Amino acid sequence: MRAAVVAGLVLAGTAGGVPGAAAAGTDEGTTLPQIPTVLQGAKCTKPSTKRPAAPPWQQVVLNPSGAWDLTEGSGVTVAVVDTGVDAKGSPALAGRVTEGPDVVSGGSAGTDCVGHGTFVAGLIAAGKSDDARFAGVAPETRILAVRVTAHDGSTTPEHVAAGIEAAVKGGARVVNVPIALPKDSAALRAAVQTAQQQDVLIVAPAYAEQQDTETKTPAAYPAALPGVLAVASLAPPDGSVVSAQAPGTAPDLAAPGESVMSIGPGGSGYFTGSGAEFASALVAGTAALTRSYRPDLTVSQVVARLERTAYHAAVAGPSPLVGWGVVDPAAAVTAALPNSSHGDGAGAQQPFRLAAPAPDSAEHRAWAVVGGAAGVILLVALVAVVVPRGRRRSWRPGVLGEVSTDGGVPASSGPATS
Template sequence: MTKALLRGAAVALSCAALAVLPAVPAHADALRAQEWGLEAVHAQQAWHTTKGKGVTVAVLDTGVDANHPDLKGQVLPEKDLVGFGAGPGEGAWARHGTGMASVIAGRGHGAGNQDGVLGVAPEARILPVRVILEDNDPQRERARTEKAGALADGIRWAADHGADVISMSLGDDSESAHPEPREDAAVQYALGKGIPVVASAGNGGLKGNHVSYPAAYPGVIAATAVTHLGARARFSTRHWYATVSAPGDAIVMAGTGDGYLSGWGTSPAAAFVSGAIALIRSAHPDLSPAQIRRLLTSTAQDAPQGGRDDDYGAGLIDPAAALKAADGLKPVPQKPVPAAYAHRYFGPGPTPDDDPAAPTNWLPWAAGALGLTLLAAAFSFWRTRP
């Protein structure tokens, strides 16, 4: 399991878990046959409309290896908000981020791009924003104390530098996880600029299902993970903020250099969702984040009874169906959502007695005053009686 951490006084970030198995060969027969997720989300049907051309997906993660054969030419210059740790070419640099980038926008290589892996949106571009370190980076402890604000900074930087989608295959779902106002405000800033924000729902399904941030911030599209059988992956966190589900088990992806990995987690699930949104934005660039969210949820496959649940959200994403449903939609501007704060975040809300904005019920006070008046009159009558 790979886990990268940045901890500070107010925030803790961990890369959503990715179990890395032995590298697999690059030949198409060995890889494409294992990419069950593309078939599950009907990616090939969606490609009849678009493959994501013209869309930039910001990958907030570890580094991204722009020289991998399946990503070459599609990765924009990286913004490093950590500033230290392993560098390009080192083993502790870009395994996780490269894998997520390939799930979103891998395009294969070789004659006709028949070898290597394909992403959900193979013509989209990747904007790498390094906000966390790999698990085996020796500078990880230093980053915990010095770069706790990198995620919030990364969201804002991506929003200001051409991102059409912000993808975060990361999160903190520890027992001490809590909302950070600075991150929340950064998410609302991106949404206000019309940029959908995606995050992993968390890998706490076997560890208490703790709330994960940034997945739980308002407006974030949170991805849970399913297996090739369509069942909820046992590790996938169940919670109220689950928006949709996506493939997250036995996912083949690019590694560093020219290698390949197979892994699991809500990390690749979030990457699948980000790729699906890239397809929608390519065909319908003016739709708001709220409209895109509704498209994903209203067209999801295998919708749970009642329309959603904590395991799957609204169901398994279907970008082909979402693209079809988007035809004829008129863009509606995104309404800003005020950022919340830690001391009142996601609580039950004020009770009628402690809500200063609630109207005051004067009936009991009036009744009490009348009672006191009657008692006083009775006492006065008793003292003055003949």
């Protein structure tokens, strides 16, 4: 079922949400409030009281519960380098947020006026909720909150650099920087290099919101720097596809990012959000699952595993739009890959085989029923994939090639590692 759903994805997306996406995550006729990237005034984002009637579409497409019999991400800390994380007011993250520093104004990053960082943290590590059928990709992962923004959510390369350094010093094994800057700096390059030397994986969006639809999307930092895992965004369907315009920063992987659902600051309600930064959070959560279950793997081996187990496009080498394909949490944890003692080498590409199925459990069966039921609905509707915004055109089969449904990998010299 999940393979068929992923195989049905095509490139699509609209600014501010996709018409019809509410069917996958909200009550009929009800719209979840939008999580902001920056504040338009002095007031903080109000808590949400909205709750969905169905699992969010990213939960169905990624099906992270397929890995949870083996690991839910315990023992790994993921740093969210963003607007802070509401450590006390968000029940879904209760007891699992370490309040790191505010590198801009001083003090703690355990509050979140904007709400963006809390939304991102929820995509990574929110606890399982029976009423919303929602959870983060790695619901037992610990979050390290690091604030790198001013009150309104704006930031600079130097502040992001300081945030990455604080995340590494704070013991994070994965650092999510859900920020796309138009330029880098010497400090940012140095911080990324330090993280690499400490075997810390940095995950970031491959592009920001595209303003000029007639020109190529500019490079996005830190994603454009060597060693950073760059992520593109998938969208639920609206019956059309955007212009197949490659982003300025070549993506390594893709994940749902448009009209996704997560938690927000100050309460137990839910928000929706759109952007490649949210896709990067889902990949960061998958990396946390992988590092939890396979703690002996280096960053390069983790990246190779994520890329080789992704649902690949039928092209030789990475696609300029989705990289090596759609991240697959269950396969990233369970797949036995050839050509190294760990099964995680970057040698000649060949089809991988999955490890023996995880033991069944009542909890796993319950989550599988939820995903399967919603998958039936989405299978009829999902038609699409990605990313930078541009002029619309009618979708034609074969424009991007098919997505592999059998877990195969493209025939090439090996996966890219940013």
